[in-house]
Amino acid sequence: MTAADIARLAGVGRAAVSNWRRRHDDFPLPVGGTATSPTFSLGQIEGWLRDQGKLADPPMRERVWQTLRQVAAGDVELSEVMSFAGAFLLALHADPGLRRDLSGGPDDRAGAALADAVRAHTDRLPASFDVAAHIPLARALAGLADEFGTADAFDFLRTRYLEHHSRRVYMTPEPVVRLMLDFCTEQPGTVLDPACGTGAFLTVAQDVYPNVQALLGQEIDETTARMTAVQLALRGAPAEVCPGDSLRDDAFPGCAADLVVTNPPFNDRNWGYEELTGDPRWEYGLPPRMESELAWLQHGLAHAAPGGLVVVLIPPAVANRRSGRRIRAELLRRGALRAVIGLPAGAVPNMAVAVSVWVLRRPAPGDQPADDVLMADTSGEPDAYHRVAVDAWRRYLDGEPQRGAATVVRIIDLLDDEVDLNPARHLPQRSAPAAGGGFTRERERLESAAAELPRAVTALSLLKPSRGGDEPAMTTIGELAKAGVLQILRVSPRIRMDEGTVPVLTLDDAARGGGPTGSAAPDEDHVRIRARDIIVSQIARHPIARVAAEDGPVLGPGLTAVRVDPSRTDPDFVAGWLRLGARGANLRSSTSSARFDVRRARLPRLPFDEQAAYGEAFRRLDDLETALRTAREAGEHVLALGLEGLGAGTLRPHA
Template identity: 30%
Template sequence: MRTECVSLAEIARRASVQRPAVSNWKRRHTDFPDPVEGAEGDLFDSAEIAAWLDGRRIPVNALRPGEQTGTTFGDRFRAAAVGADRVPARPQEPAPSRTWIADEIMEILWRVRDFADPSDHADLVLTLLCHRFVDPGGSDRLSEDLAGVSSVDAADLFRSAWIDGMPREVGLPLDPPLPRDRDRAGETIRAVVRVLDGAGDVLRWRADAVALYGEILERVLDSEGHRGGEFYTPRSLVHLMVDLVEPSAKDRILDPSCGTGGLLAAAADRAVPAGGREEAAPPRATGQALGERARYLAAMNLLLHGHLADVRIGALEALDHGPRSDDRYDVVITNPPFNLALGGRDGGGAHLPYGPTRNAVFAWLQHAVAVLSARGRAAVLTPRGATFRTQRAERSIRTAMVENGVIDCVIDLPPNLFASTAIPVSLWILRRGGSATDGLLLIDASRLGEARSRTVRKLGDDDLRKITETYRGWRGGRFEGERGFARRADLEMIRAHDHSLSPRLYVGSDVVPIDTASAEDGVLRHWDDLQRLRVCAARIDDELGKRLWGEA
């Protein structure tokens, strides 16, 4: 059966969009159907148009009464056709993907920016997601109760559902994080619930809920940039750090600056024995947060992972004043904030084993050693400059750590692993009970990974495997050096290099590291500025496109 031909204006009418939006689709998308040959004017096969529009879901805020989440412009186009048999029906589609759900939720947050702080509504969105998985019955009742109530009442309904459904032992606040404007909060709740109602089986299993929470959280923190003072740790780095310290079910685990809980949750996941969560006591995990928001996000993250961890505020207090006498941990894993000034003129942290310091990087490194048990091991991310800077105080602490045998391995990682900063980082593996005469392992992994975008690099599975197997070979006495990548450095060799721990000095790389801290800091600041400008430019371009072309 031959289908009808339609003009751009008719496409716009049936899809209920403005005429310029259709012109914009045609101009910007190379897969937009071609005009029908021989037709008079710019006419298109309606079946081809409907099939193309099937690939464009209608944003939640643009849905009309009766349209469900996941409805496409193709569905709307067919419904508006005169005679249902004139346009073939849309083929059955799979349930919405996790990425689509995340896209829809980020679109909701994008609209909030005109009248409120998006971070307030972002925390509400993440809380709704946590509630949907942890208390599915209460979430279903909330979805039903939202019908026919005002936005203010919607906010109150969610507050009641949260209070009734959350386990108190988690330590989350009794009240959910509702923005002050309850009317706007209610609108956000309605929009997010509609998206989650259309998610199908995407949130049925814990792994799916965890992945969606992580994806939305990563996008939110990327959009906020440096405001939180802590960087979201990329998943590839999380996997690497956990693989290197290998938490077990008997270990006490600490993240002394737990951020949003990703590292702590991954370490606790690894510590669960193969038999499953029900067959053994839960991992003993503790997180220390910089502030209330970080504590809240971390506690929800761990709850979704199935862990009732002890997450508390007080990361900086512990760094300044030291742990309680019984606070010793078998595994410490952390990506702490880099740029903090501590204490007064002489620095803070009287408990630190190798001397007080105003440099937060060397305070975190020492703090990790100070809280380790006799068999403990730690993985700490730092800026790369910490391995070689020559300032007297920093070099003195690094020297003492080498001479006391607490550094097991230093790994230079590729630049641009973090979406929010271009600062290149190093991973320090620390251990109690070692000896300086054992030497230490130095790995230059700075050339590994692949570009995920112009500004972000990612370590692949093969890269992670290479680093992990090299380290495990070192620990197991099976290490063989690889020129340009890894080498054992003995104490005399390190002393000859004035206790610099830059792997490139030792592994035979042709690249000579820059030892001038001020030069490096200046370059990194400019990289950060350029990256922030790129993000701003992309947002402006997107907003201009929406306003000029009216694309839905």
């Protein structure tokens, strides 16, 4: 079990487990894993926690997960055990009478009956797996199913497995899934996702289209495909999910789906260019080696029924790369491309850029090619992009005028040397109509910020001139860390940015005082920021030391968190002195890459009440900085919108 598993077992935070390992010599030693992500023996950990009086009564779900982890000796075995769990729950779902076989009689008799039942109900279990040897796990799974139902029981286990293998699978956020499904305005009979992953599109499609006849999916990772198939089967979905590479080894040749919807792999250089040069799916042109996304678009069109829709998540570079210009032009000329919808940054957290949704339609015999395309940019509507995009699409289908962030562009106007399909390029009118309302909002924001400035300045009356006196004894952050007064938390060396869904506070976020804009794959070694943590920049040119107001995201590269016990040490006091040290490092640095050593930052040794007084003073200075920054930003926006509005005629002077 991992440190995160220990924390769940004991009902504590991840940091508490780190403290136990550091402070207790008798804490069990790791039995596997790596130096940065060790694993421990479940039996040894339970014994230690029991001796220490720290063993909480874990919920049923945690007990079953730990039992499953104990059965699996490694990742390969865990994959097989997960397959058994899915197969068993499928058999139990189909035949609740299995519980009787498990509850009565010896294990060998129950094992024989269980093996026959599981094999009879599913072929998704590896042939080498010894079903009869895992009666205790089967009984635990049956108890979990009794409490939560078979579908929710497996969904919990699958979620834990995916967390354990977070770098393998990236999940499309449900709001984006629902948006993409909403482009299909008629009930489809067949829905296909050729890169289905964990089955997000197929699962939601079952809810959105209750009369769907077939949900088809293909996933390159065999274990993920198997788990997705089990999950859909347990929910009664008319689904078929196959393992394999859709481009190289299509599991559904000849399939004509009413809706093809997918979030395919991006920037895949090994998509099969050499092997698939003469493939008949490339009806609109051979995809360039570096344009795997254009291969997925044409794969979707090849599997769409005449008149069927293809809705694909696409990175923005595909809209204007020169290498893909001919295929983009052909998609336009033949009327296959119907809409490009730009999403806000962060809509898909594991992407460093704002992605787009491309909506295509396979032309039906006798159709007149479309002569225009919908272009919409919802980047300015981060909280309402779904409504804006669907409204624009339905207006387009109904022939109604567009408004706001959408426009209809004639195909002939797109067929130039670039064939640039970036929506923002085709919306020059977007900012002008909105300038009047935007100007009013920003002016009100500026007025509010300006009103806050005098209060922030008045609050500085707390600071009075001093005649000096005895200098207090000084110490360093490193010495306090050695004494256990505080913790210095570094960024996990395993963090890989823009590859997952966990929000990450970046150095730029900390510098501007904003929320997280980065993302990473979840990992138990990541440092999660807690309320009252002090966030410090390691880069000398960015002298930042700020107290976190609430529990928040993962700590990003270039940052350090200093964690104190607020009952013993005032965080604002420590943050103030850290900021002084960071400013000094900035002044001394001669290169842009100079580092600030947090451990060497100096601060005075003071009683808690004096720390609190200093902390209040530092906090008031920080409030002044925030007020100044807010006023400056609002002022810049008002200036830009005012000039733009007067120039466009959306603002006029009135006497």
